[in-house]
Amino acid sequence: MPAVRTALRPVVGFVLAVAILTTTPATSTSAHPVQPGKNPTRVHTTLGPIVGRDEGRSSGTYSWLGIPYAEPPVGALRWRPPKPHRQWVATRHTQQYGSACTQPGRFFSPSPNGPFYDLAVRDGLQQPVGAEDCLTLNVFRPSTTKRNLPVVFFIHGGSNVVGYSADPMYDGRELARRAQAVVVTANYRTGIFGWLSTEGSGNDDPLSASGNFGTLDLVNALRFVDQNARTFGGDSDNITVMGQSAGAVNVWSLLVSPLARAMVDKAIPLSGGLSTRSVAVARAYADRVVRAAESELPSSGRTGIDLLRSLPADDLVRLLVRHQLDATPAVIADGTVIPADPYAVLGSGVGRDVPVLAGNTLEEGKLFGSAIGAHKPSDYDRFTTQYLFDPDNPGDLTPSDLLTDDYLPVDKPQGWNDAARALTDAVFTGINRDSLNALARSGNRSLYHYRFDWNQEPAPFDQVYGAVHAIDLPFVFGTFGRTVFSYAFSEQNQPGRLRLSDLMISSIRNFVHEGSPQHRGLGRTWEQWPTSLVLDADDRHVHLGSTTDRPGE
Template structure:
């Protein structure tokens, strides 16, 4: 097994890929899909060091990773996929490892079951958080709102692939959104089975530290270690997870030389951060940032935030006898979240332009040409800002009541619910000057489309000619959600993943709009599949040319059929 680098070695690593040794060993001695899944040969006969799981029917999902053997789920008959869930890629970031760079997980010899999602990372409960009961989406999510949910021991990833004999499949490394404060890879929107099957790809979804556990630049952290001092622990988690995928892609039937990093919202911000980070240089072959651009926090702002957190903790625990970072380390993860929520400090500055993990001038890196050869497929929804009504006090119900209402809403039996039940009078009617549509459009531009434009334009100035963008206009939800949310932030994700079951957007998906949305989902996934293999989302099913940036392909559908258009930005 290749030796895993120390933190100091990581800081010194050159820009190139870490592939040659691990890829060679994978192809020669690893128990890979070539010898197991791809040939349907029982693993016990695959090689001299094969593992005997005692479950012959599951041998098709037994894979030896660089850390140890795992056995996943064979759903070939039901979903046409194999999956491996909750694979630990780093040591639990607890105790002395809190606010330290991720340590590669210790290896194991016995077969490890990878059949259940790992816990979401500790966070203050919001709409896109896991349930207090675990990494699930259910009605109990509302009971965790503004409460600590998740666990500190959370650094796991999930792998999905088609249940076929194909090898050298493109790899998608997906980073969930949630303002880099909340979110979890087990969110049903991110179930990678359909995307893996339809795009013929290996799909990876990943947990990473969020909020104050993922980004904290405080005096006293680091002891001179530049990675710890940076405060970018969530970014370092993603780099460690990407390194695991880079080393193990071939063992799951993927192509380690064709890894596309995809993320949505804050996950898209993280995609851009990986493009500019010297520690991830060479590990990103293509990028798919959805609803997010390159955005970083200044060190001074991050340090000021850390000072406020310390002051809040000291005011809540005056008799602890501890101060500063020592006090923060002494608190349980849940108690620390309670401090943040109480003092309204849960909006953590991230990603931090520290000069080591993230360059001090990240836009200069984009313009330098370092990523000139990385194709980019970006996207935005038309009405991104309509998810953020709470930020301007537009929603009439409390978040608790709004979650309950949306969770219980039957899109096939809409009932008597009206726009005025959901939005305050000052924003009605929605199309009046200064109404909800105008207010949401201002949020869309200030938070999303402006930074997306800046990021793509910077790459274009570098000489990158493989830049593509879509605008998602679908707003066929039953009333009143067609006006309250419409083509809202993140609603394109169920289309990209082809997941229209129970999730935070279930209120939108009716029998009436099913034909059009399924056709639109198929078209979007076909574009992703083409992009993964060729670097261009162009495909025959479009019936038109997908022009490069600054043009955007407008994707939409009525209840029955897809409608495409084009606009020019920039």
């Protein structure tokens, strides 16, 4: 793979330079690696010097938080490709997370108080949260002097509408230490700010017209990581791009994008596949947004994208929520940033040499009961219940408190289990199958997949959610503290889940180092796709199995 990247880099570099996507001006000094000394977190990036945090012996990591990788995409830069951040001379303190990107509040959004997870998240539901000045990333690495560590570039999920890199589920310290890797988490523009067709509005250079501003943000962030990997002790020829849900969709997008594919050495897409929207669909959405704005502001003197650009970000979010337009079409197969036929590109062999470790949870669909009227409480009340639930003192909560009667009992024909299975198959497993099979047909012989079956939550969440969408992330990152899934983690199930997390992190460690998730601790062979390794545990012991994908069964 390094030889392939060496051959492609001049081409990609030219494209990015023309597009003003490179983060390094021509006058930039070279990056300096982490050096032993009084403050090993003081390093010099291609943009300027920064100082991070020594997380202490208990953590065994260094971190750099809120590093800006592009100029704030505000004012005239809204719906423009990311502009390289200006260089700085004075040392910048990178010890706090940057703001989340502007979004309509949902379960996986930040608090209205900032890039935090707390009970106030419920107060931001369906309200504007975050800020447009948000293009930052975070870096974590072991507190050693080891060099040439593999790099993991993680992309958060959230339907490409919500989410933020400061979510405590994505705290990269434990994964960095145990995988012996440099872990990077990045913000990118979400929702209408990240994906909006603006063709015909004066933004007619190919990148602006593409509408894929969130994708371009990720390309720019990945370019910064590629150029600065050595600064943080990483290997720029060994970058694994990992993402979950919409983040996994974005992983596949980077794999096929001519602007990014040369920087992707390995991929870990979890609960998501290659999925795009047509230019026609994106244009139709943009037209609906414009009509909604013009109907509410007929005397503004502005029309079209100019009117949308004139609105404060929070007002634009409120407009989208009122008109039920906050679910933006993304990613757009525009023909420039994303190929017009991305599956053809995937099958042509561009990812043939990229090892892929994909995953799904068994009951992905159980997160989305609101879409079919299965969740009884409002999102506000459901969030409150889950946040305040004590897994070590469950009380008398029952499935009927959380699910409507039509879906109870959960195991009846057409009950909650059947309905959730249909959602899982329709939204997640099919697209995952299509993406992996396209790579397999291209000749890729390093494809691995897991199915995550852990459902040991205290009652009634074992039935209401079980092995739900995204619940594998705390196991991947080793983050069992206060998160949206805190209700699931009890003292009783701790021994088994920690053992399962250990095995999963060990597999990720081996994958990012060697290109295979196989390791001795599994005690069995992890066969390649279309066979999946089944990951499960009871309260004390891990249980591994296997299943082979058989479409149509």
